[in-house]
Amino acid sequence: MRPLLLALGLCALAPPALAGIDREDVLDNAALFATHPWTMGAANQTASCSASYVSDYSPGQSYRGIPYDWGGWVTTDEYDDALAAGYGAGSHSWHGVLSCTVGVDCSGFVSQAWETSQKYGTATFHQVTHDISSADLLRGDALNDAGSHIVLFAYQSAAGIPIHYEANGALVFVDSDQGWSAFSGYTPIRFDEIGDDSARGTTSSPHEIDAFPFEDLRWTAGARSDSFDHYSCAPGTDESGPEQLYRFEVATAGTLTVRVSDDDGVDVDIHVLSAADPDACVARDDRELSVDLTPGTWWIAADTWVGTYEYPGPYLLTATFTGSTGDAGGTGDAPDTGVAAADDGDTGSAAGDAPGGGQGGGPDDPPSAEGGSGRTPGGPRPGDRQALDGMGGGCDLGGNLASGGVLLLLPLLALRMRRERRRVKA
Numbered sequence: 001m002r003p004l005l006l007a008l009g010l011c012a013l014a015p016p017a018l019a020g021i022d023r024e025d026v027l028d029n030a031a032l033f034a035t036h037p038w039t040m041g042a043a044n045q046t047a048s049c050s051a052s053y054v055s056d057y058s059p060g061q062s063y064r065g066i067p068y069d070w071g072g073w074v075t076t077d078e079y080d081d082a083l084a085a086g087y088g089a090g091s092h093s094w095h096g097v098l099s100c101t102v103g104v105d106c107s108g109f110v111s112q113a114w115e116t117s118q119k120y121g122t123a124t125f126h127q128v129t130h131d132i133s134s135a136d137l138l139r140g141d142a143l144n145d146a147g148s149h150i151v152l153f154a155y156q157s158a159a160g161i162p163i164h165y166e167a168n169g170a171l172v173f174v175d176s177d178q179g180w181s182a183f184s185g186y187t188p189i190r191f192d193e194i195g196d197d198s199a200r201g202t203t204s205s206p207h208e209i210d211a212f213p214f215e216d217l218r219w220t221a222g223a224r225s226d227s228f229d230h231y232s233c234a235p236g237t238d239e240s241g242p243e244q245l246y247r248f249e250v251a252t253a254g255t256l257t258v259r260v261s262d263d264d265g266v267d268v269d270i271h272v273l274s275a276a277d278p279d280a281c282v283a284r285d286d287r288e289l290s291v292d293l294t295p296g297t298w299w300i301a302a303d304t305w306v307g308t309y310e311y312p313g314p315y316l317l318t319a320t321f322t323g324s325t326g327d328a329g330g331t332g333d334a335p336d337t338g339v340a341a342a343d344d345g346d347t348g349s350a351a352g353d354a355p356g357g358g359q360g361g362g363p364d365d366p367p368s369a370e371g372g373s374g375r376t377p378g379g380p381r382p383g384d385r386q387a388l389d390g391m392g393g394g395c396d397l398g399g400n401l402a403s404g405g406v407l408l409l410l411p412l413l414a415l416r417m418r419r420e421r422r423r424v425k426a
Contacts, residue, residue: 021115021193021194022194023222024200024224026113026114026139026140026191026194027113027139027140027219027221028219029112029114030154030172030174031219033076033112033167033172034064034165034171036064036066037062037064038063038066038089039060039063040058040089042060044059044086044088045057047087047091047098047100049100050095050098052095053088053091055088055089055090056170057089057090063171065171065172066079066103066104066172067089067102067103068091068104068167068169068171068172069090069102069103069104069105070091070092070095070101070105071097071098071105071108072091072104073111074103074104074108074112087102088100089102090170105167106150106167106168107119107121107122107150109165109166109172110142110150110152113140113152113165114128114193116191125150129142129190130189130192136188137153137156137162137188138153139155139222140191140194141188141190141191142189142191143183143187145187150166151164151186152166153188154174154221154312155223155242157176159309159310160179160180161176161178161309162180163221164178176310177309199224201218201223203227203245203276206246207246208246208247208248209246209248209319211325212319212321213318214318214319215319216316216317216318217314217316218302218315220242220268220302220304220312220313221242221312221314222242222312223244223312225242225245226240226242228243228271228303231279231301231303232280233281233284234281237305238305239271239278239303239305240310241306241311241312243301243302244302245276245299245300245301246299246302246317247297247299247300248297248298248300249325249326250293250298251323251327252295253295254293254322255290255292255322256272256290257288257320257321258270258272258288258300258317259287259288260287260315260317260318261315261318262314265311266313266314266315267311268302268303268313269284269302269303270284270302270317271283271284272291273299273301274296274299276299278301286305293321293323
């Protein structure tokens with residue numbers, strides 16, 4: 001009764017003021033939810049507020065991706081805290097909205113990706129969004145079926161597939177195989193406070209490498225640049241997926257060693273370029289390469305390999321250089337002691353088929369209370385659920401943990417680094 005009264009009492013309040021967010025940050029948030037590592041504990045299999053509840057997950061097993069939780073809206077840190085406190089891991093519509101389980105549902109996930117100050121439901125996102133045409137969709141926009149389901153748009157593949165993130169059924173995941181027909185009846189929408197002026201990772205605004213050793217955890221899914229399709233150093237290899245571009249200055253000659261780490265369902269290759277042009281490629285590999293560089297401006301492209309499907313996703317790029325960086329006319333930085341590594345003879349192939357995915361729709365999403373208590377720093381809020389309005393369940397098609405659409409496995413260290421960077425940024 002108390003959550004319902006709270007919801008009714010807040011319905012008359014105007015939505016809180018919104019803070020702007022960059023599109024790249026939206027996609028970073030989404031990927032963080034899709035790759036978040038966690039381990040199921042015995043205490044997380046049951047829920048203190050429901051005698052019938054049993055989690056889909058197995059104690060002692062490690063997973064990637066925040067679980068689907070009916071009515072849920074938490075950050076990744078709040079999820080970890082609640083899990084440690086013994087909350088149940090995830091829930092479904094048939095469980096009802098529980099105060100003792102933790103995770104995100106479809107609208108909770110999009111709310112978190114956009115960093116809204118409260119949880120919006122599929123029926124209430126109109127308060128902070130506006131409709132757009134399908135032709136105008138950009139990364140970080142959404143496809144919404146009011147009262148049913150919402151997904152976060154990343155980009156359209158060369159094959160015309162709308163690559164998107166969603167919370168549905170089991171976990172937050174990236175779906176790369178559903179066509180536009182799956183979204184018949186969905187409305188393209190844009191968050192009112194999303195920024196359109198960022199073009200990071202492109203030829204006009206590359207990620208600058210100021211010093212070595214260098215390390216960067218990023219995602220090609222939804223990257224702004226998608227124009228480098230074939231490279232002169234491997235013209236027969238299809239790299240037509242989205243890419244991230246890096247630039248750095250070399251003051252004295254030395255050996256550059258670059259390594260990229262990705263995982264199942266992701267294939268990101270590395271290319272070293274003497275100019276912002278794929279025809280200026282001097283070396284490439286799918287894992288690790290070493291190449292001698294002369295003074296001047298150099299580029300690195302982390303590009304998505306394409307086979308039967310595109311294989312975009314998260315990657316960890318590390319690089320060392322034995323010479324000095326900086327303007328060739330200046331003194332540059334002191335060299336590091338990076339060790340060169342051999343090329344492993346990549347064939348450009350990716351193991352297995354492309355990830356599958358959940359469905360584009362579902363029964364009905366639990367609408368959120370209008371207003372809300374706002375984002376409270378520190379501590380989990382799994383009890384901050386949104387009251388149902390009698391319309392039933394939402395964006396929940398069952399707990400299929402084997403769903404092929406789950407984006408899996410990055411090194412734990414890399415993900416911890418990403419979380420720490422986000423804490424510093426906040």
